[in-house]
Amino acid sequence: MSSTTRFSSRRSLLALIALGLLMILFVSLGRWQLDRAQERRALAEQIAHGREQAPVHVDSQVGLEHSSFWQTIALQGTWRGDLTVLLDNRNFKGKPGYWVATPFVLDQGTLTGSAILVLRGWLARQPGRPPRPPAVPGGPQHIEGELLERVPRLFELGASPLPATLPDPAGTLPVVQNLTVNELSARSGLKMQAVVLAQTSPSGALLTDWPDPNIDFEKNNGYALQWFGFALIALCAWLGVAWKWLRRTWRAPSTTRKA
Template identity: 80%
Template sequence: MSSNTRFSSRRSLLALVSLGLLMILFVSLGRWQLGRAQERQTLAQQIEQGRRQAPLQVDSQAALDRGALWQTVALHGSWRGDLTVLLDNRNFKGRPGYWVATPFVLDQGTLAGSAILVLRGWLARQPGQPPRPPAAPAGPQAIEGELLERVPRLFELGESSLPRSLPDPSGVAPVVQNLTVSELSERSALPLQPRVLAQTKPATELLTDWPDPNIDFEKNRGYAMQWFGFALIALCAWIGVAWKWLRRSRPTTRKT
């Protein structure tokens, strides 16, 4: 076998391996997009089903556990304004601002003494000024809101965490990018329900026009078809390279 033939064979083998890896990558990305589409379709169904149900009066743990995600629930209790946390980089119609999150201590039935984290609304950022969220109303309160599984998260490069203990002696509401119920419960020693409420009533100084999560699952399906198309192109190229390699590898017979 000549050196040119050996070089051509090595190049063909490298091309086949590369195309094979690309096929695996493209198929994996397509399947991942289909998975994301399924997740978003399920979320869209949860939102639709939850909002179709009648508002739920919650006065017991069993009633709260029955509440469907995105269903409107009514609660009675009092605010723990000293445990307010601000969620940064929560824009509203292009305007920068914060979500104001405050625990609400329940006072009815088997829920008495426990609390639920409530997203009270959106606060605009004032350039050059520290955020000043309005104080939570004092005394017993009745509120309504949609039940969420958790506080919606944003992509975060670094880490922002709460102070080691709450409430902060300075009296200043901590500012973080993301917040979990378990972290707030641990830092404040306040028993919190595992769900979150996005407040809708009563009206306050804060805006409560909550954005829906991204549920455009058809876009993910379109992306999946694109990746599968790339995989098909890579497969065709793989077949073409393999066919040429096999033809060159066949021994040639000379006519006498």
């Protein structure tokens, strides 16, 4: 076999390996998109199921365990305004602002003394001015909202931790990108319920028009089809390179004998 033939064979082999890896990558990305579509489809069904349920008033006979996510529930309790936390970069209709999150201490049956984290509403950002959410009303309150599994998260490169203790001894209002119930419980010492309430009842000057999560699973199905299409193209290219390589390999012995 000549040096030119060996070089051509080596190049074909590298091309086959590269195309094989691309096929694996494209198929993996397609399957990932199908998994995302399934997750979003399940979320859409969960939202529809929760919102179809009748509103529930949590009291000594009915606890949070009887409620579904995205179902409207009513609670009695008192606000802990001193433990308010602002969630940054929460835009509303293209306008920058914050979500105002405040614990609500319950006084109903077995839940008495525990607290639930309430997303009270959206606060617009005022350029050059520190954020000042409206104060919570004092005394026993009645609120309503949709029950969420967690605070919706945003992509975050770095950590934005809460102060070591809440309320902050410095008297500053904590502003973070993301917040979990466990973090707030650890910093404040409150016994927190492992759920979140997005308030829908009137919340003063705060807006309570909450955005739905992205549940467009058809878009993921479309992306998956594209990736599988790329995998098919890579397969066709792989077969073409393999066929040419085999033809050169079969012709090489006869060419050597004639020489």
